[in-house]
Amino acid sequence: MSEENVVYIGNKPVMNYVLAVVTQMNGGALDVVLKARGRAISRAVDVAEIVRNRFITDVDIGGIDICTEEITSNEGANTNVSAIEIQLSKE
Amino acid sequence: MSEENVVYIGNKPVMNYVLAVVTQMNGGALDVVLKARGRAISRAVDVAEIVRNRFITDVDIGGIDICTEEITSNEGANTNVSAIEIQLSKE
Numbered sequence: 001m002s003e004e005n006v007v008y009i010g011n012k013p014v015m016n017y018v019l020a021v022v023t024q025m026n027g028g029a030l031d032v033v034l035k036a037r038g039r040a041i042s043r044a045v046d047v048a049e050i051v052r053n054r055f056i057t058d059v060d061i062g063g064i065d066i067c068t069e070e071i072t073s074n075e076g077a078n079t080n081v082s083a084i085e086i087q088l089s090k091e
Numbered sequence: 092m093s094e095e096n097v098v099y100i101g102n103k104p105v106m107n108y109v110l111a112v113v114t115q116m117n118g119g120a121l122d123v124v125l126k127a128r129g130r131a132i133s134r135a136v137d138v139a140e141i142v143r144n145r146f147i148t149d150v151d152i153g154g155i156d157i158c159t160e161e162i163t164s165n166e167g168a169n170t171n172v173s174a175i176e177i178q179l180s181k182e
């Protein structure tokens with residue numbers, strides 16, 4: 001899968017990310033992966049649900065993975081943060 | 092699956108829910124389902140990751156589902172909220 005098909009979810013409004021996904025799919029992408037960490041995980045789920053319920057109704061959740069990523073802060077301390085990947089696939 | 096095996100994730104500290112899962116599994120439960128809505132979704136992922144990385148290492152993620160639930164507020168307005176279910180299974 002090309003890097004273009006990944007949408008990283010951050011702290012912007014949900015609809016920004018929904019628009020990014022819809023744009024990619026309307027441009028011909030059959031799969032888009034949402035990636036999020038920490039508190040943005042809830043927003044990633046919102047994005048997936050809004051896309052498939054309101055915008056592209058033939059999109060299915062291809063798979064959901066969760067994992068733990070280790071982040072090194074500027075001070076050099078390591079902290080663990082949960083991450084999620086949600087694959088959206090057009091039928 | 093009996094209702095006992097469901098842990099609803101809310102706004103309490105993460106370790107409260109981790110303890111609830113560990114207690115159920117040590118009591119013989121082979122499957123525990125975490126359910127969360129809205130902003131608690133991130134916390135549910137944290138709980139799953141902490142349980143399987145730190146406490147019960149033979150636990151696997153059996154499956155993850157996301158959906159949208161309609162909530163009626165006290166004033167009668169309907170709002171949609173995303174929800175997640177994470178199944179933890181002992182091997």
